[in-house]
Amino acid sequence: MSKQKILVTGANGQLGTVLSKALIERYGNDSVITSDLRDKANSPNVHEILDATDTAGLKRIITTHGITEIYHLAAVLSAKGEEDPIRTWEINLKSLLSVLSVAAEHMLNKVFFPSSIAVYGGDIRKWDTPQDAPLNPSTVYGISKAAGENWANYYFTKYGLDVRSLRYPGIIGHESLPGGGTTDYAVDIFHKAVQGQKFDCYLHEDATLPMIYMDDAIRATIELMEAPKNCISIRTSYNLQAASFRPKDVAKAIRKFYPDFQIDYKPDFRQDIAASWPYSLDDSKAREDWKWRPQFQLKDIVAEMISELSKQYTKQGYKTCTTI
Numbered sequence: 617m618s619k620q621k622i623l624v625t626g627a628n629g630q631l632g633t634v635l636s637k638a639l640i641e642r643y644g645n646d647s648v649i650t651s652d653l654r655d656k657a658n659s660p661n662v663h664e665i666l667d668a669t670d671t672a673g674l675k676r677i678i679t680t681h682g683i684t685e686i687y688h689l690a691a692v693l694s695a696k697g698e699e700d701p702i703r704t705w706e707i708n709l710k711s712l713l714s715v716l717s718v719a720a721e722h723m724l725n726k727v728f729f730p731s732s733i734a735v736y737g738g739d740i741r742k743w744d745t746p747q748d749a750p751l752n753p754s755t756v757y758g759i760s761k762a763a764g765e766n767w768a769n770y771y772f773t774k775y776g777l778d779v780r781s782l783r784y785p786g787i788i789g790h791e792s793l794p795g796g797g798t799t800d801y802a803v804d805i806f807h808k809a810v811q812g813q814k815f816d817c818y819l820h821e822d823a824t825l826p827m828i829y830m831d832d833a834i835r836a837t838i839e840l841m842e843a844p845k846n847c848i849s850i851r852t853s854y855n856l857q858a859a860s861f862r863p864k865d866v867a868k869a870i871r872k873f874y875p876d877f878q879i880d881y882k883p884d885f886r887q888d889i890a891a892s893w894p895y896s897l898d899d900s901k902a903r904e905d906w907k908w909r910p911q912f913q914l915k916d917i918v919a920e921m922i923s924e925l926s927k928q929y930t931k932q933g934y935k936t937c938t939t940i
């Protein structure tokens with residue numbers, strides 16, 4: 617059997633930055649090739665500049681490095697995607713089809729494709745949205761993820777390609793910044809709080825959304841990818857649930873550390889996107905099939921984010937003072 621060699625696309629993004637690090641820690645520098653449109657400074661492993669829609673470039677990397685698995689993270693997110701829907705569709709779908717076709721052609725062992733809560737929309741059950749609820753996405757990002765899930769299932773059924781996927785909630789972490797999502801507020805709010813600044817929230821105070829702490833998101837991804845093949849019963853994408861809360865819940869939790877923290881609510885177009893998404897997901901299939909269990913709830917997330925960001929901003933010379 618050939619040595620495991622992983623390619624990560626979109627490795628400079630919010631999830632890609634932290635997932636690449638975790639994969640390197642787990643499998644070693646030599647086993648992970650990162651790639652992105654942009655270079656990566658001080659990378660401990662091989663980093664390739666790659667536009668994931670460039671099939672020839674992807675093939676070159678796969679043959680040069682003997683890639684056996686791909687984590688395909690490159691995508692335009694929900695809010696940014698609405699600025700140019702056709703371009704978003706092209707980038708998200710073209711890159712996925714490029715990855716799937718090249719992976720099948722080169723008989724790679726596994727592919728990871730991140731889907732999202734954005735596949736849901738319309739008239740669904742909002743709490744505990746079932747795994748098999750109808751997909752009526754409200755954004756081009758959601759449409760591309762819903763189509764991507766079907767392509768993943770198609771490649772598994774037709775070519776036996778072992779594609780695995782998660783419907784990620786909004787991801788909250790301190791090591792990287794999100795870019796262009798509807799759930800980004802839940803990271804930005806901590807940066808403002810720790811710097812002693814007021815936060816203007818683009819969502820309504822009551823906009824409940826499913827969220828996940830980065831550590832849980834990384835663990836879920838690796839647990840799914842390492843699960844025995846016969847345990848994987850969902851070949852579109854698994855619902856994944858960790859925590860669900862509203863902006864006003866985050867603000868209240870932050871005030872335990874910063875009693876003077878101020879937030880203003882100025883809902884914009886992102887509020888309509890958020891309103892179309894579930895409040896929480898029924899992830900019983902993930903729990904049954906590969907024993908998924910989240911570890912971080914809102915209070916844990918708030919404590920971790922404030923503690924980690926305080927250290928980061930203190931290093932940069934900011935004065936941060938928490939009361940706890």
Ligand code: AKB
Pocket residue numbers: 693694695731732733734757784785786787796797798799800
């Ligand atoms: C977004 O807000 O677009 C993403 C997502 C939920 O997929 N964070």
